[in-house]
Amino acid sequence: MLMWVRMAPPLPLIFFLLMIHGVSSAGWSVSYSPSHICALKDSTVIMRCTYTYPTGHQIMKVFWTKESIKGKEPPDLSEDPEYSQRLQYLGDKQQNCTVRLSHVTLKDSRMYYFRFITDKDMRYTGDPGVTLTVTDLQVESPERVTEGDSVTLRCKSSCALTDRATFIWYRNSQPLTERRDRNNELLLQSVRREDSGRYSCAVDGHTHISPDVQLNVMYPPVKPVISISPSGVIVEGDSVTLNCISDSNPPVEISWIKGGTIVGSGRIYNISKISSDDSGEYKCKSINEHGEKYSDTVTLNIMYPPRSVSVSISPSGVIVEGDSVTLNCISDSNPPAEISWIKGGTIVGSGRIFNISKISSNDSGEYKCKSINGHGEKYSDNVTLNVMYPPRSVSVLISGSGVIVEGDSVTLNCISDSNPPAEISWIKGGTIVGSGRIFNISKISSDDSGEYKCKSINEHGEKYSDAVTSNIMYPLMNVSVSIIQSGQTWGGDSVTLNCISDSNPPALNFSWFKENETSAVGSGQSFSALQSGRFYCQAHNQHGSQRSDAVTVTVHHVAGGNVIVITAASGGLFFIIFIIIFILFIM
Known part of the structure; x- marks a missing residue:
C-alpha cells in the first residue's frame, strides 16, 4: 500500500515508508476480499474491504475512487454522477471499508481503490485495489443443426462469475422450467424441428438476460x-x-x-x-x-357454357324409309348440358341421343339441338334428314277437267311422291309412248284415245299409276250405209239399210233421204226401203252432222212379184252388180 503524507515527515520516516510500500506499511493497510471480482452486467457488486492505521490517528474521511494518481488527490466516486446513485458505502470509520455498487455496466470494469484521511492529515490509498470485471452473457450455438442431431448450447461470460451461478434458459422468451442446470450448458438430444427458436440464458436471481440466439433446426419438407x-x-x-x-x-x-x-x-x-x-x-x-x-x-373443375355444339347422324350415308336413324348432339360444356331437339320450330325430343326407328318421309326436315346449362346455352347448326323412299301415290292428272275435243292440246301430268325424284315413262296399252313428268299431245285426234298410265321408278322401287282414259270427242266421219239384207226379195218384202257412223260421242239422230227429195223419208239408224231409188243417211251429234254416200235400191217386177235389187251408187261397182243381177234374172 502506498501512503501519501501531506506534511513531509523527517527523512528517516520517508525512507521507512518507501521500504514497506505494499499492502501495509508501519500499521497502515487496506485489505480487499476478493481482490478480483467477476460480476454480471446489471447486477449488484459488494467489494469487501478492511483497513488499519497506526494508533493515535483518528479517521476523518473515507471514500472509494477509481484513480490512483501520485501527487494528486483522486476523485471521490460518491461525488461522481455516474456512480453517486449506485454507490453505497457499507463500512465505517474504524476498520470496515466495504462498498456496494449496483446496476453495474460493462463500463464499470476497472480497478477500484479505497482511500482514507486521518486527523493528522495522513492520506492512505489501498493500492493495488480490487479489480471489477463486468461481463455480459452470450449463448453459444452451432450455426446449422439438422433434425435428429444432439445439440449443446452454452451460456458464456467473459470471466468466471465470482458468485456461484445457476443458469436459467429461455426459448422464445419463455423459460424452460424443466431445464435449470447449475452449469452453463443446455443439452438437446435428438433435436426436433419444434426445438427451433430464439434461445437466451440468465443467471438465477439476476434480471439480466443474454441476447437471443436463433437455433435453426434444418429438416426436410413436410407433405405440402x-x-x-x-x-x-x-x-x-x-x-x-x-x-x-x-x-x-x-x-x-x-x-x-x-x-x-x-x-x-x-x-x-x-x-x-x-x-x-x-x-x-x-x-x-x-x-x-x-x-x-x-x-x-x-x-x-372449370365450369363453362356450352360450345362446339354439333349434330352427327348415324348412318351417315343414304337414309331409306324404314331405316333406324340416330342423331347425336355433341356438346362441350361443364357441367354437362341438358339437350333438347328441335325440328322446324317445334321441340321433338330431349337427351343427347335422338333415335328414330323405322324412319319415314314425314321425318324428313331440318333438325338442330339446343345445349343449355347454368352458365349459358347454344344451338347447333341445322342438319337435314333426307329420307329416301320408292315412288308412291302415283296418279295421272289430265289438264282441263272438261270435254276433250279432237284438235285440242292435252297435257297429262304424272304426280309421283318419291325421293329421290323418280324417272317417269308413259304407257298407252302396253306400249311406251313418252317419258318425263309431263306428256303433252298437241292437236289430239281420235287415234290418241285410249288408256294411259305412268310408271314412276327410282333406285328404291317403282310404281304404276291407275290407267286413265283419254276420251276424245270428235264430229261425225266415215258415215256409210250398210245393207242388212241383200239379194232377191219378193213382192211385199223390204230391204233394211243401216246407217254406220264414226264419232264421239256416238250419233244419236239419224235421218234417211232419197236423192232429189228434200224431206226425210225415215229416221233411226235402220231404214226399210220398199221402192227403187238412191238413198242416203245423215247422222247427227253435238259436234255436227255428216251424210253418207247414196246407195241404189232397184225394184224389178216379175210375174207373181217384185224383185228388189240393191246396187252401189258408184259407177264401176254399179255395172258389175247390174250384170250379176241380170244373169241371175235370166236364170
Missing part, C-alpha cells in the same frame, strides 16, 4: 397442402390462385405439376382468365437439400 382461391365454383374467365403450403427448413423450392408436366414454380401459382384447358389435376412439389415431398392432387 394446396389451397385454392376462390374455394367455390370456378367459372371460365375467373382468376384462380393455387397456394402451396409446406413446412421446411431451409425454405423449399416449389414447382407445380399438371399431369406429368411442370407448369410453374414458386409458392403461388396464379391463373388469370382461367379456361377449360386449365382443367385437370394439379400438385406441388416441395424440395430442399434435406428431402422432397409431393402434395396430394387437387382438381380444377
Whole structure:
C-alpha cells in the first residue's frame, strides 16, 4: 500500500515508508476480499474491504475512487454522477471499508481503490485495489443443426462469475422450467424441428438476460397442402390462385405439376382468365437439400357454357324409309348440358341421343339441338334428314277437267311422291309412248284415245299409276250405209239399210233421204226401203252432222212379184252388180 503524507515527515520516516510500500506499511493497510471480482452486467457488486492505521490517528474521511494518481488527490466516486446513485458505502470509520455498487455496466470494469484521511492529515490509498470485471452473457450455438442431431448450447461470460451461478434458459422468451442446470450448458438430444427458436440464458436471481440466439433446426419438407382461391365454383374467365403450403427448413423450392408436366414454380401459382384447358389435376412439389415431398392432387373443375355444339347422324350415308336413324348432339360444356331437339320450330325430343326407328318421309326436315346449362346455352347448326323412299301415290292428272275435243292440246301430268325424284315413262296399252313428268299431245285426234298410265321408278322401287282414259270427242266421219239384207226379195218384202257412223260421242239422230227429195223419208239408224231409188243417211251429234254416200235400191217386177235389187251408187261397182243381177234374172 502506498501512503501519501501531506506534511513531509523527517527523512528517516520517508525512507521507512518507501521500504514497506505494499499492502501495509508501519500499521497502515487496506485489505480487499476478493481482490478480483467477476460480476454480471446489471447486477449488484459488494467489494469487501478492511483497513488499519497506526494508533493515535483518528479517521476523518473515507471514500472509494477509481484513480490512483501520485501527487494528486483522486476523485471521490460518491461525488461522481455516474456512480453517486449506485454507490453505497457499507463500512465505517474504524476498520470496515466495504462498498456496494449496483446496476453495474460493462463500463464499470476497472480497478477500484479505497482511500482514507486521518486527523493528522495522513492520506492512505489501498493500492493495488480490487479489480471489477463486468461481463455480459452470450449463448453459444452451432450455426446449422439438422433434425435428429444432439445439440449443446452454452451460456458464456467473459470471466468466471465470482458468485456461484445457476443458469436459467429461455426459448422464445419463455423459460424452460424443466431445464435449470447449475452449469452453463443446455443439452438437446435428438433435436426436433419444434426445438427451433430464439434461445437466451440468465443467471438465477439476476434480471439480466443474454441476447437471443436463433437455433435453426434444418429438416426436410413436410407433405405440402394446396389451397385454392376462390374455394367455390370456378367459372371460365375467373382468376384462380393455387397456394402451396409446406413446412421446411431451409425454405423449399416449389414447382407445380399438371399431369406429368411442370407448369410453374414458386409458392403461388396464379391463373388469370382461367379456361377449360386449365382443367385437370394439379400438385406441388416441395424440395430442399434435406428431402422432397409431393402434395396430394387437387382438381380444377372449370365450369363453362356450352360450345362446339354439333349434330352427327348415324348412318351417315343414304337414309331409306324404314331405316333406324340416330342423331347425336355433341356438346362441350361443364357441367354437362341438358339437350333438347328441335325440328322446324317445334321441340321433338330431349337427351343427347335422338333415335328414330323405322324412319319415314314425314321425318324428313331440318333438325338442330339446343345445349343449355347454368352458365349459358347454344344451338347447333341445322342438319337435314333426307329420307329416301320408292315412288308412291302415283296418279295421272289430265289438264282441263272438261270435254276433250279432237284438235285440242292435252297435257297429262304424272304426280309421283318419291325421293329421290323418280324417272317417269308413259304407257298407252302396253306400249311406251313418252317419258318425263309431263306428256303433252298437241292437236289430239281420235287415234290418241285410249288408256294411259305412268310408271314412276327410282333406285328404291317403282310404281304404276291407275290407267286413265283419254276420251276424245270428235264430229261425225266415215258415215256409210250398210245393207242388212241383200239379194232377191219378193213382192211385199223390204230391204233394211243401216246407217254406220264414226264419232264421239256416238250419233244419236239419224235421218234417211232419197236423192232429189228434200224431206226425210225415215229416221233411226235402220231404214226399210220398199221402192227403187238412191238413198242416203245423215247422222247427227253435238259436234255436227255428216251424210253418207247414196246407195241404189232397184225394184224389178216379175210375174207373181217384185224383185228388189240393191246396187252401189258408184259407177264401176254399179255395172258389175247390174250384170250379176241380170244373169241371175235370166236364170
